[in-house]
Amino acid sequence: MSNHLFDAIRTGIVADAPFVETTDGRSWTYGDMLVTSARFANVLMELGVKPGDRVAVQVEKSPEALMLYLACVRAGAVYLPLNTGYTLAELDYFIGDAEPALVVCAPKTRAGLEPVATARGARIETLGEHGDGSLAALAMEADGDFADVARGPGDLAAILYTSGTTGRSKGAMLTHDNLLSNASTLVDTWRFTAADRLIHALPIFHTHGLFVASNIILLAGASMIFLPKFDAEEAISLMPGATVLMGVPTFYVRLLQSPKLTREATANMRLFVSGSAPLLAETHRRFQSATGHAILERYGMTETNMNTSNPYDGDRIPGTVGFPLPGVSLRVVDPESGRELAGGETGMIEVKGPNVFKGYWRMPEKTQAEFRPDGFFITGDLGQVDARGYVHIVGRGKDLVISGGYNIYPKEVEMEIDMLPGVVESAVFGVPHPDFGEGVTAAVVLKPDAGVDEQSVLAALKDRLARYKQPKRVVFIPDLPRNTMGKVQKNALRNRFADLYSELQEG
Ligand code: MCA
Ligand code: AMP
Numbered sequence: 001m002s003n004h005l006f007d008a009i010r011t012g013i014v015a016d017a018p019f020v021e022t023t024d025g026r027s028w029t030y031g032d033m034l035v036t037s038a039r040f041a042n043v044l045m046e047l048g049v050k051p052g053d054r055v056a057v058q059v060e061k062s063p064e065a066l067m068l069y070l071a072c073v074r075a076g077a078v079y080l081p082l083n084t085g086y087t088l089a090e091l092d093y094f095i096g097d098a099e100p101a102l103v104v105c106a107p108k109t110r111a112g113l114e115p116v117a118t119a120r121g122a123r124i125e126t127l128g129e130h131g132d133g134s135l136a137a138l139a140m141e142a143d144g145d146f147a148d149v150a151r152g153p154g155d156l157a158a159i160l161y162t163s164g165t166t167g168r169s170k171g172a173m174l175t176h177d178n179l180l181s182n183a184s185t186l187v188d189t190w191r192f193t194a195a196d197r198l199i200h201a202l203p204i205f206h207t208h209g210l211f212v213a214s215n216i217i218l219l220a221g222a223s224m225i226f227l228p229k230f231d232a233e234e235a236i237s238l239m240p241g242a243t244v245l246m247g248v249p250t251f252y253v254r255l256l257q258s259p260k261l262t263r264e265a266t267a268n269m270r271l272f273v274s275g276s277a278p279l280l281a282e283t284h285r286r287f288q289s290a291t292g293h294a295i296l297e298r299y300g301m302t303e304t305n306m307n308t309s310n311p312y313d314g315d316r317i318p319g320t321v322g323f324p325l326p327g328v329s330l331r332v333v334d335p336e337s338g339r340e341l342a343g344g345e346t347g348m349i350e351v352k353g354p355n356v357f358k359g360y361w362r363m364p365e366k367t368q369a370e371f372r373p374d375g376f377f378i379t380g381d382l383g384q385v386d387a388r389g390y391v392h393i394v395g396r397g398k399d400l401v402i403s404g405g406y407n408i409y410p411k412e413v414e415m416e417i418d419m420l421p422g423v424v425e426s427a428v429f430g431v432p433h434p435d436f437g438e439g440v441t442a443a444v445v446l447k448p449d450a451g452v453d454e455q456s457v458l459a460a461l462k463d464r465l466a467r468y469k470q471p472k473r474v475v476f477i478p479d480l481p482r483n484t485m486g487k488v489q490k491n492a493l494r495n496r497f498a499d500l501y502s503e504l505q506e507g
Pocket of ligand 1: 229405468
């Protein structure tokens with residue numbers, strides 16, 4: 001029997017080679033990984049999770065959480081990671097839509113989440129950040145051997161929710177081969193070997209930290225230092241014993257604020273990768289002058305995994321995302337007609353390849369609307385390909401703000417603000433922010449004598465939206481700027497409030 005993704009992870013495994021360690025002194029070898037993920041897989045079966053069932057997981061980052069992901073892969077279940085910042089209101093939607101057989105949450109959030117899970121027919125267990133919780137207790141008693149459930153390349157391994165420009169979030173269905181093909185390509189492209197040691201400071205509920213970082217390490221038989229969150233000073237102190245860092249641009253902005261970021265401190269490092277949001281060319285240049293390392297910028301999406309990468313050998317050009325990865329086809333088209341554009345012309349980026357997801361969970365119409373008849377996926381990103389073949393992302397055709405590597409869909413925030421008493425309407429947009437790249441900003445139109453101020457708007461959003469989606473500033477204006485068709489002109493708002501965060505020091 002074969003399990004497409006896990007068989008590849010097993011191949012060539014060295015049982016006593018280090019896999020993951022934490023800064024509180026816990027560590028797992030590859031042999032430990034096999035046993036621990038088997039124990040969790042046995043528990044999933046005992047709890048009645050069947051192949052194809054969804055397992056929704058909202059827990060703090062820990063090696064055990066990663067073992068639970070691997071257990072789902074081995075048991076043929078579909079792993080559904082959820083941002084720890086999501087509020088109960090947000091979770092209710094995801095659980096209702098995905099209909100998981102099991103919800104795993106942090107011990108401290110169980111009381112709040114239990115009614116939501118049980119109302120939706122899901123069982124609930126807990127997993128704490130130090131290997132505690134009811135699921136971990138069951139795993140400790142379980143068998144350390146597990147016969148992996150047969151899964152083919154096209155079977156689902158995970159569903160990751162990504163917000164939509166209209167309406168609610170969509171679950172991107174990722175198959176075993178989407179994950180395996182992309183991670184294998186990146187191992188080769190970025191020259192990973194068993195000798196690598198990654199500083200893993202990203203969250204593990206999104207593609208970047210879960211699939212790009214963790215799957216690469218597993219396939220290469222390499223090791224990683226698992227940090228609960230990113231801290232620039234801590235990351236620098238770990239660099240002499242590490243070889244690679246993967247981060248969002250905010251990581252690099254924050255690293256550059258430290259006088260300890262020097263050529264000597266980074267001498268053992270061979271690779272710094274950036275993605276999830278545009279890296280300013282200025283950050284790239286400053287990093288190179290401080291350390292001698294050219295950050296390797298790549299471009300991906302939840303739906304597609306990684307699409308392009310600057311070269312490992314060769315010029316890593318600031319402000320570009322490099323070349324399509326081997327096996328990935330990329331074209332730039334006229335958004336209206338779908339006609340392919342010539343090099344140097346700006347249009348919609350479309351991609352096709354084994355990396356591209358299977359579709360949106362239970363949304364066949366939305367899936368169809370985002371694919372061309374010839375199988376290319378419409379990314380919503382605007383870009384061009386230069387004469388040397390480097391892809392440049394020049395904007396977004398979708399109404400989206402990216403703050404510190406997290407995506408915020410303005411519509412979702414606007415709907416919450418528009419429901420507040422005293423509010424006529426609102427527009428949410430991103431403007432430059434020295435730390436987060438873009439700062440979520442709301443322009444609000446009030447009824448006369450509404451008695452609403454910035455603090456009251458923010459207070460009302462507190463339990464409705466994850467913290468990172470909440471506006472950093474709320475400004476009040478008499479009317480929203482509109483074009484002759486009545487469409488809100490967000491560009492005009494972005495221009496008007498472009499300097500809102502410029503007085504902030506970086507970080
Ligand atoms: C935290 N806050 C944020 C963000 N993170 N606000 C806006 N945007 C954010 N990204 C809030 C905190 O709740 C806090 O609010 C205040 O801002 C300051 O928090 P701070 O301690 O400075 O933040 P932090 O905990 O240090 O986190 C910043 C971070 C983190 C390290 C940049 O957001 C992060 O790890 N981002 C990575 C996201 C990621 O993995 N994206 C990949 C998605 P308060 O003070 O009120 O409590 S995958 C993807 O995009 C595709 C596939 C791809 O290409 O990779
Ligand atoms: P997500 O929905 O979290 O998967 O975010 C994917 C989006 O992040 C892409 O569609 C891009 O808009 C953006 N993105 C990812 N990597 C980069 C990059 N290197 N440069 C610019 N934008 C990026």
